[in-house]
Amino acid sequence: MKRRDFLRTGVAASAALALPQNLVAAAPGDIPASKNSTYERRQRQEPFHLGMAGYTFRHFDIDQALAFMKRLDVHYLCIKDFHLPLEASAEQIAAFKQKLAEAGVVGYGVGPIYMKSEAEVDRAFAYAKRVGVSLLVGVPNYELLDYAEKAVKQYDIRLAIHLHGPDMKVQGSDRFLYPDATDIWENIKDRDPRMGMCLDIGHNLRYGSDSLRDLKRYHTRVFDMHMKDVTGNTKADRSVELGRGVIDFSEYVRLMRKVGYVGSVSLEYEKDMKDPFFGICESVGYFRGICAATK
């Protein structure tokens, strides 16, 4: 045992400090939820889908991510390019999609993909088309919005612009790059209706913006959501397990139902990213509990 591991666990006399957590359950205890159970009924009745943002698995390969999702019974994934490169060949894409199918996972979109030139816009949309999705979560530079709109029309692929709170600045400027939902709305409201946003409710709040208010205002252009909880409404605040932060998920899910949201709600879990599985499980459980109690 390395000294560092010892310090991290803080458990002195234990035989197995870092317990192996099999991403797939041991066979004997692995009981699928029975058909027609409360759980199955609830899942079928929800108008929206619980998913995972691929970014959550930044430090894990796609096999690990899928094995874990299968165990957690989550079936929607937004595909991130570190799992399926933008230059992937038709064969690589086919093999990747086969893996998803075997795990019972739907790749409902790709991204987030940053686009800093027309060539990068072209590459992103061509990639989405080759992967066969109709949703691209992306971040085109502001000056590329006209060009991106043309691509949206040409490919008939919806663009959900991702907001990042008070974290990223426009190159060579003090202006934030799509900091919140209002900024995206102002930039796309008069454009093709296939241009919208991926509402990241945690980053939105870290910029001081209320996602309840913003979902009410902008829901016609909310194509995807990144779900996270955060410790507060400033840049210094950070991601935590759902329910441990300040976001009121009960009210948020009630509003999702009220406005008729039918897209994915994808957990983007950014705490302990090298050791995220406990927190993901807790967060997914929390969201399911909220959904069950707000119907």
Added chain:
Amino acid sequence: MKRRDFLRTGVAASAALALPQNLVAAAPGDIPASKNSTYERRQRQEPFHLGMAGYTFRHFDIDQALAFMKRLDVHYLCIKDFHLPLEASAEQIAAFKQKLAEAGVVGYGVGPIYMKSEAEVDRAFAYAKRVGVSLLVGVPNYELLDYAEKAVKQYDIRLAIHLHGPDMKVQGSDRFLYPDATDIWENIKDRDPRMGMCLDIGHNLRYGSDSLRDLKRYHTRVFDMHMKDVTGNTKADRSVELGRGVIDFSEYVRLMRKVGYVGSVSLEYEKDMKDPFFGICESVGYFRGICAATK
């Protein structure tokens, strides 16, 4: 890698099939919930406490259990004798309690403890007293109930009789041993008011008994709860993650509030017991989501 492990994970080309899951988070990402957060307020406002039944950690030592509970932010434990033996000395008990204190965990009771003779009743109550708890979750043979009642009075320790559904039979008989809440109620209702039950809502349902009905009927004598979800209402049905089975936790938690339940609600997680942490996290998250959305 053993062939069996390979088959269990079902992931062919992965470098780290069984990922180490540190029971305590890596320091940099480990952010405590901020004071006065929604989470903190909710925790303080709940009349009942989320806890863990020690049995959940059957295959893990107390250091592992506490490290995990600390990470999961759960602070109540019903102490099981494989973690603190019935014969523990004063020194062993003091050392054990020191560990709990360091992890911010309250040992709110002991058990379940089976009692098959007067000597075992004596031993169990003396143990509870030495540990310093006022709640003993126990299973005295039916013929020992008079004797157990005397011990309850002598020690002023509440006895919460644990029910086990259609699993255990009275020795040499076809009769089940405390199969459900009604059976316990019938046996204790005319006895000292410190005699009651640990309502295991999963086992109760596996015997065909409705825990909503039973909490309504018997709440004056419900001193502890074992929380689990199950796949259905027969002996063949089994434990699953909260929310994946048939129990309606929204209604159950609403009823807990309505009847003014102020004890512990302890997760007794019996699926994948050698690899339970993902399921525990999901279940704890689920319960917290239910609590948040039913206030």
